Amino acid sequence: PVFAGDGGAAIAMPGGVVTDNFHVYWTNKREGQTTGTVVRSLASVASNASDAALQPTVLANNLPKAYGLCLALDSIYFTDVDRNVYAVKTSGGEAVKVSSQFANPRGCAWDGDSTVYVADRSADGVFALLGPATPFSEVTAKKAVDFEGAFGVAVFSAARAPRLAAVWIATAAAGARAAFA
Numbered sequence: 001p002v003f004a005g006d007g008g009a010a011i012a013m014p015g016g017v018v019t020d021n022f023h024v025y026w027t028n029k030r031e032g033q034t035t036g037t038v039v040r041s042l043a044s045v046a047s048n049a050s051d052a053a054l055q056p057t058v059l060a061n062n063l064p065k066a067y068g069l070c071l072a073l074d075s076i077y078f079t080d081v082d083r084n085v086y087a088v089k090t091s092g093g094e095a096v097k098v099s100s101q102f103a104n105p106r107g108c109a110w111d112g113d114s115t116v117y118v119a120d121r122s123a124d125g126v127f128a129l130l131g132p133a134t135p136f137s138e139v140t141a142k143k144a145v146d147f148e149g150a151f152g153v154a155v156f157s158a159a160r161a162p163r164l165a166a167v168w169i170a171t172a173a174a175g176a177r178a179a180f181a
Helices: none
Strands: 014-019 023-028 038-042 057-060 069-072 075-079 085-089 096-099 105-110 115-120 125-130 142-146 150-157 165-171 176-180
Touching (some): 014 075, 023 069, 057 085, 075 115
Parallel strands (some): 069 105, 105 150
Antiparallel strands (some): 014 023, 023 038, 075 085, 085 096, 115 150, 150 165
């Protein structure tokens, strides 16, 4: 394992987790401004790797707490406790607010094309954001699916029908189901 025991100083009550087959990215739900709001580490390392290779990289430290995150090309989107969704490059840099239209944003997922879906627990739905975009800028969120207590979200896009996406939505209280966007 890359991390054992308490995980070191870069892990403080981790929230969302995503991987790109080379790196693992996570949010911290505690002490994000000191341990890192969004952190990256190698997914696996050789047994003879140097200590430097084992050190996590803080990509953003703009928030004390973050929940969901998703990978979209070379960008990481992540959710704030209230109202906001941010983006940062997988290589790091300034975290930029891309939307402030949410009540309680939680999980997010990229559809592999041009949309990032964000579950909003208090607004009872999943919202669509245009993304990934470079440079990052604030965009309008549009409700894609009504779903009471939406918490987590995953997207399955069919190769034969790229405009049809099944959005799997999880709630804290009651399982998961699919809706179509």
